Every structure is written in structure tokens, then in C-alpha cells.
Amino acid sequence: MQRREFVRASATASTGVALAFTTPRIRSSRRLTRSSSSAATTAATTALDPTSTTTLRDPRVRALALRTIDAARSAGAVYADVRLTNTMSRQMSNAPHAPQETANLGLSVRALVNGYWGWAATPTLSTDEAVRVARLATQYATLSASRGKPRAVDLGTIPVVHDGDWMTPVKVDPFTLDVVDVYDWLVGIDRHLHDIAASRGAPASSAWIPRQDRKEGIMVLRFEKQERVFASTDGNLLTQTIIVTTPNFKLPYRNAVSLAIPDFNTPVQAGWERVSETPLVDLFIKEMDKADAAPPPPPPKPAEVGRYDMVFSARAMAQFLSGTFGDATQLDRTLGYEANATGTSYLGPDPIKRLGGAVAAPLVTITADRSTPFGLATVKWDDEGVAPVDFPLVQQGMLMNYQTTREQAPWLAQWSQKQGQPVRSLGCAMAPTAQEITMQHTPNLMLHPGEGTADVETLIQDLEHGVLIDGMSLQMDFQCLDGYCNALQATEIRAGKRVATLMGAGMLLRADTFWKDIQALGGASSTSYLGGFQSGKGEPAQYTEYSIGAVPARIKQLALINPLRKAS
Amino acid sequence: MIAEPFVTMSPPHGDSLPSHAVPPVPEPPRFLSEDTYRALFAQVRAAAARPNMTNIMLDSQWRSDVRWARNRTTVAGDWRNIGVVVKGEGEVFTNQIDRTSLEAAVHWPEQIMRHFRGPLAPDADAPVTRFERKLFPATYIWSDATYTQSQDTRLQIANHLIASAEVAGMLSAGYLSVGAHGYVTELPDHRILYAPRTAAQCSMTVRDPEGTGSGWAGVSSYDWNRIDAEKLAAVALDKCLKSRNPVRVEPGRYTVVMEPQATFDLVVKLWRNEMNVDYWDLFKNMNDSTLPFHAAQTRRVTVSKYGEAVTLRSTKLGERIIDPRLNISFDPIDPDLGCVPFIGPYPIRPVRWVTNGVLTTLSFPPSLDVWTRMQVGYPVDPRGALNSQCFRIDGGAHVTSVDDMIATTARGLLVTRFWGVQLLDVPSVLCTGMTRDGLWLIEHGKITHPVTNLRFTESPIFALNQVEQVGAPVPVFSPELPALLPPLKVRDFSFTSLEDAV
Secondary structure, eight states: OOHHHHHHHHHTSOHHHHTTTTOOOBOSSSSOTTGGGSGGGGGGTTOOOGGGSOOSOSHHHHHHHHHHHHHHHHTTOSEEEEEEEEEEEEEEESSSOOOEEEEEEEEEEEEEETTEEEEEEESOOOHHHHHHHHHHHHHHHHHHHHHSOOOOOOOOOOOOOSSEEEEOOOSSOGGGBOHHHHHHHHHHHHHHHHHHHHHTTOOSOOTTSOHHHHHHOSEEEEEEEEEEEEEETTSOEEEEEEEEEEEEEOEEOGGGOEEOOTTTSSOBBOOTHHHHTSOHHHHHHHHHHHHHHSOOOOOEEEOOOEEEEEEEOHHHHHHHHIIIIIHHTBHHHHTTTTTTTTOOOTTOSSHHHHTTSBOSOTTOOEEEESOSTBOTTOOSSOTTSOOOOOEEEEETTEEOOOBOOTTTGGGGHHHHHHTTOOOOOOSOEEOSSTTSOOEEOOOEEEEOOOSSOOOHHHHHHTOSEEEEEEEEEEEEOTTSOEEEEEEEEEEEEETTEEEEEEESOEEEEEHHHHHHTEEEEOOGGGOEEEEEEEEEETTTTEEEEEEEEEOOEEEEEEEEEOTTGGGO | OOOGGGTTOOOSSSOOOOGGGOOOOOOOOSSOOHHHHHHHHHHHHHHOSSGGGOEEEEEEEEEEEEEEETTEEEEEEEEEEEEEEEEESEEEEESOOSHHHHHHHHHHHHHHHHHHHOSOOOOOSSOSOOOOGGGSOOOOOOOHHHHTOOHHHHHHHHHHHHHHHHHTTOEEEEEEEEEEEEEEEEOGGGOEEEEEEEEEEEEEEEEOTTSSOEEEEEEEESOGGGOOHHHHHHHHHHHHHHTSSOBOOOOEEEEEEEOHHHHHHHHGGGTOOTTOOSHHHHHHTTTSSOOSSBSSSTTHHHHBOTTSOOOGGGBOTTSBOSOTTOEEEEOTTOGGGOOOSEETTEEOOOEEEEETTEEOOEEOOTTOHHHIIIIIOTTTOTTEEOOOSOEEEEOTTOOOOHHHHHHTOSEEEEEEEEEEEEEEETTTTEEEEEEEEEEEEEETTEEEEEBOOEEEEEOHHHHHTSEEEEOOOEEOSOTTSOEEEOOEEEEEEEEEEEOOOO
């Protein structure tokens, strides 16, 4: 039996057996393990995977990093750091079988001379090039200092780690999997789930599946891996490997409903086990059961303009948190360092004055961290060599802190000392790759649950006449103050019951009043942990990703609008 | 791949020389040369099992910049990168051009295709789409003034721009960058067309330290000599000072005088997708339906009859869609619209999208050859054209200055720029967005008060039908993809809510 037929036959077997054998194997070498079985491939059996032509886990790379730092120091840098990144991504889906791969190397040096920064980057990892880049960065910093008025930068001191190594705790690095096996697995599970869905009355035809999904496949897997090497004149030499797995699995079901496992289709810092250890078939069957038992969706109706009490789902709260405190508590942003780019912050222009003041209802506590398992911003050391700490942003409604880097920490010295905290970077320095300069970016955030066991269902029961917001696209203004959101999934609630699906609903949200008007939060069991939130800033713009844990919330008297009324 | 000199590197410690004695490291080219490109094309072709069905896209670029905020330069940087996309059986991107990396990029997807489909079908007889050299226009894309500007010059300019704001007690933040790309495309018979290009931009925001006023100015060009940085600094400062302590006005329909940047920010959604921010993205996303005025894809309804199945016949070709004074066009040899003379393998050509308000051309996805040839007959049929996303809007002989527009306005608003414009509704191209960095009330022909920012909800097509006066088109801030826009006076423009952000 051909292997592919075997997969097909087995995929229709019972749940427990069906997927066990298709588990992708670890590649034994860098060759495609199956290439020798095909006569046509004899000419090119040594094809390297583009993502495995280089690794920064090579002792020569560490030597190169040290040599680079040395060159910057010799050229006159008071402080310098070098970052090297090897960034890989691989995307696969059940159809078509065309792989998308990226492999991207970078080296950049940041140098500080008399309070001024220089920076230079290259894609070429050679000694000559690294030395050139180190000298150029230092030269630019020296020039800036000689042309500018006095500027002070106090980086403080940080613990020196001479030989640090950290990696996302994964059971299986997805880049070690045999790619062909992963394709077979995707095709196998797709067929298996479709067969189950068909046996429960789902249309066999996929004609109604949205065009985009047909093109990209509806079982999509994306893997990302970044090797990072960091060295600085402080003496730090750190190696880290970050692995991110993003499943996007959808199952077309009856009534043109597309099923997905809640909170599963989200990027997480984890390996292949994120997929293999999830009982996908059982969970999809549970979703099918839920869909079968669910009452028909409430009839659609145009959104009526007005003010309503609303319940925001955990996902919607996470989006709102990202667009407000996520950006607004970036210390550089509050002070105007991003004024010519994404904007400033409603907590500025004197951010210190806001500390200790009320910015949310007393039941709101928001913390920031780079340590939560699965979090996209989780690291052992940030891109300045600092071991990040978990810190409160908002505690019982009071603003407690801003996101900082080494340069920014002293700007909050007064407040830190008043709080009995050391003046130290909170570890929020990062950059997407070594092709971008290190900046302050948003770490993982957590909107802490309220007391009790409330969830979306219990929260909407208290609505006499209100709206449930599940999905939305949010855009905040350039001070994270006023926002406009398109409510993609809005449901009208009357006396605790879903009575209508609202079409064309939009909302005008205001950060300060929204957070202060929160009346109730979901309990711990209603927490969703979601990835894929972006911190975007800089010129040219750069984006890093982080995760947010959030719970649903009930908010009083929000403005609902219908922007499409005038269009019809 | 780690480059070879790396292997023979000197010991990591102990060989450092004092800085004055550092031996010079020869500077490598800032972007790849024509010869390097030619060699890379040949290398990929040699490695590919089906060279005629393998597309390679190459780009290399350099950028040097200075950023500032709070009246001090915050970073001076230099950046280089290379991009290689091999599109054949799948798509592999790498920024490494050594032999191992390139061969991996070519062979890897081929191996996977063989696994699933067995032996590959034979190669095509000739490359799929290639055009003769003479079809590519000579565009204005290279400036020595841009390429040779030193970092020291940039820093002096930046400090000079900062000084004007600092003297006035204001805070300046801005960005100045120059750069160069080596663009390349393949011609028939394995020849290549090499198009090096420079890019420069300068923009700044001046804010009141109390956060009560903000002014912005910026412009971009391939040529640094076409950028008057000093004037930009003066404009940004003036706007900041005059925008302080704004008053609130009721949202509603207003006559608006839009400065050229505001016109651009409003109408750009008709041309560009968020994904295409520069030429490289444009190149990569060529297969996507991101080209507006596009007869068969997402933006179709603007220019086609709503509700009908979309064929060329159901579009609004030949019908008036905007104000009859307005023309929308693109001429590749306009020095102010200097853009790369090709998109992928396709030469760019002059286009008249809209003539006297009448839709005269649609764009099409260049990669859809069947569609292209069957429906439009490119490059023969003038009804279809490639969208370079560079464009010019003008009002022909009808030219009114911004001052005259203000003087003839009984009550209205003067808009510096819009920000965060997003599409709400495809059929009507309804958009929403905000004013930013300078908004003023006009009463009885005079500017009377700065005004709190407002959110608008309006379709650019509606706005272009409500035009009262048109000014002369000028280059705006649009790095990479230049555009020429006039100031416009538009009546009944719909502002829907207050935005207290400054």
C-alpha cells in the first residue's frame, strides 16, 4: 500500500487509532527522508532545508559576537551591544502543498558615546562585516554627540551573565520534523474531521468555504523559530532560541458554520506538542455537539444607535487592553519619543504625575511580564541583556508603572524610590530581528480575573437591554484615548437573552472612561490567553508580538453607532 | 550561511588596536551591483529543475538615517539588507546569497512537490512573461545628492531643524533618511534590466511641551535636493504654535480645505492596500487583489455597477465617477513621480485613470496572464493598465491656492492631514479616520480658531464628487511610492465624532 493511501484509509478509522501513526517523525538528517524513494529525485537528494543552512548555535558565532563588541569598544564606544538573529518561518496547509519558507540572518550593533546612540546592521555574518558595522555604529554615535547638545544616558548596572543559554521549553522543535510527514498529518486530520462532520450531516461539498480559505487550506500550521545571540560591553553573552507555533484549524460544518476550538487558533511560544498533545478530534467533536445543541442564531437586525450596557468577551477585552494600556504605558511614547510616528499617550506629557492615580475601576488589576509560559514576549533576557521582572501596570485601578528599558528606568527613579523599588529596567527592550534597532516594546499583559466564577453567560444575564461584543476590529487614536471599533460579532441582549444579531454595529470607546466604567469581571475560569498582539513603533516602523490573558467584562453605557447607515 | 572569511577570523581577544591605529575595513557596496545580480539569476536558473517556470525576485537596499525626539537626536543608523524570493514550487525567502542558501531555496520546494505529485512536468519552452528592453521607460529614480549625503550632513540638518523648535520652547520629533535600492528585472534571453534607485524622506512633528498643540510637515522624494527641510521645520513649528488650546466644534458636515497631504491620506485607499507599503511589498503581493480600480477583484464595486456580476461590461468604464474638473493619471517620466520602471517583469506605462471625471482605465492584476490577455489584451488595449501605485491628481486649468480657498469659505475647516484611515465598506469605499497635527476653523474667509481633532466617516469617492476648488498638485509625504496631490476644497464632508487626542 502506498503511504498516502494508507493515511487515507486509516484516517477513517476510529478516533483513538487514526492519528497515532501519522505523528510526524523527527528528521534523521537534513535530507528529506523520503527523497530516495522517488526515482526522479536522485539528482538532488542533498537538498538542504532553507531553514537549516545556518545555526547561530555554533561556537564560532559567539566568538564573532565578542570580536564585534571588541571592535566597538576599540572604536570608542562607552557601551555597545551586538545582536545576531537567525529567523526562520515555515507555513504549511492541507492544500496546496506549496511550502512557504523564510530564512533571515542579521547582525546589528548599537553603540553609545556621550549620551548618543549609533546603530548599524548587516545581513552578512563575517568578521570583516561585523567589525565594519561595529565601527560604523560607534562612528555615528560619536558624530551625533559632537553635533548635538549634551545628552545624558544612564544605563545603570545589570547582573552580568557570561554564558547564558535559554530556549523555549518545547518537547519537539517543529523544525526538526519531517516536513512531508507534517503535510501527511495535516491532510490526514483534515479528511478525518471532514468524515466525522459528513457523518453528522455536514455538506460534503466545500463549495461554500470562503475563497480565501480554499486558497490557503483550512488546516494551516505556521512555525517560527528565532535564534538570538546577544553580547555587550558589560560582559554579557547570551544565547536564546524562541519557538512559536501557530495552528489555524477550521472545520466547515452545517449551516455554513466554521468550527474552531476555542483559544486554540492563536500563536503560542511552544513546539509541535501544542498540536500533537491537544486532543483535536475530541475537541472538534465537542464543538460539533455544541453546534448541534445550540439554538439557531438570533435573527439579524441593523444596530440601533444609542448607549447600552455591554459585555465584552475575553478576546474583545484583550484587544481593548492592547490598544489602550498596551501602547499607552510605553514610557517613551508618553514622553513624545514616538510623536512623529504612531503618536503619544493620553497618560502624557507628564507620565510621572499620573502614577498612583486612578486610571480604571478598583476591580481592575493589570500586570505585565515576560515570563508567562506560551507568551509570545516571554524570554529569559531582553534585547539589552536584562532579566525581565513581572510588574503591575494597574493595581486595583491605580496606575503603578510604565514599561521601561535600561535607558528609561532612571526617568522613573523618583517614583521607584518612593515605592521602595530599585531603579532598574523592567526588561521591555526588544526588536523583531537584528535587522531592527532595539526599542521599548510591550511585554505580555494580564487582565486579572475578578472574584467569583462569572463568565460571559452569567455576565449577560444581568443585562436588561444591552449588547454582547465578541469579535471586533479596534483602532485607537494617536494618544490611545478615543477609539473606533467595528463590532464584527455583536448580539443584542434583552432580559439576559440573545435576541438579535446586530449588523453594522460600531462603537466609540474612550480609554479612561471605559476602564473606569467596568462593573464586573469574569472569574478565573473565564480567562483566555491569546497571542498575536502587536506593539508597533519606530521609524521605519517595527512590530513585536506579545500575548494577553484576559477575562470578559461588563461595562456600563457605551456608545453604539451604525456607520453604514449613510452608505445605504 | 556564514560567509567564508568568518572561518579564518582572528582570535576574539587580544588583537584590538587603539582606535587611531584601526586598519580601515574596505566598505562593501551598499547594494548589489548589476554583475552580482546577473550571476545570481544564472545561479538560480542553473539550480532549478524547471528554470523557465522559476521566478526569482531580488532586491538589495541600504538606508542611513537619523531620528530625533524631545529636541535631541536619538539614533543615527545605517542598515543594509538583501532579499531573495524564489517562486517556483512554493515560495522561499532568504537574505543570504551564498550558493548553499540559494540552492536550498530552489531545491527544497521541488523535493516536496515531487513527493506529492511525482516527477515534475517538463519545463516551459521559454520564460513565462518577459518584455523587451524598449518597453521600459526611463524614469527619474537616481540622485547623487541623495546617495552621497554624509551622515554628518544629516546630523547637522537634524540639529538645525531641532533648533528652530527649541528656540520657540517647543519639542521637535522627526525622522530623516536617505537610501538606495538595486532593483532588477529579467528581460527575454536571460538579460536583465538593472534599475538602481535612491530614496529620501524628511518629516517632523513639533509639539507644545504641555501637549496642547501639535504640528506636522513632511515630504519624500528620490532626490534630496527636492526636499526643503528648513521649510518643513518652519511649517511644523507654525502649525504647532497655531494649534494650541483648540476649541471644540460640533461634529457634522463641513466644507473642508484639505492640504495636499490630507487629500493624499483620504484618497490613497483607492490605490493602495495597507500591505503594499513599498515597492518590495508590491512585488511580493503582485498576485493579491490589492490593485484598486481593478475590474475583477475586491475594490471592483467603486468602479462597477453594484450588485452585478463583474465583467468588463459591468464596470463604470466611460462613465463619470468624480468631479469633471479632475484628472487622475500617472506618467512614468514625470520627475516628481519617479518610480521603478517595472513591477515584476511588467513595464510600467503612462496611464490616464480618470479623464475629466470619467473613468477611462481599469487596473488589472499583472500576474493573471489569462485574464490580462483575454480581457484587456495588455499591453495593446488601453483600457487596462498596471497600477504602479504612483499617481497624480490635478484639476487641469482650474488652480486655486489654499489661501484663496480659505478666503472664499464662509464656514469650514482647514485640515493638515488625516491619520488612521480605514475602509469600512467596500461597495461605497466608505472610510473612517481622524484629523491630526493641525485643524482650524475657517469663518468668513479667515482662520479663526484651532479646533479639537475630529473623526470623519466619509467615502473619498463622495468627497471627489463634492469638490468646490482644486489647487496645483505637489509631491506629498509618501516614501517609496511617490504621489502628486492638489489641495482640495470639498463641501459637505462628514465629521462624525470628537477626538480629544492632540
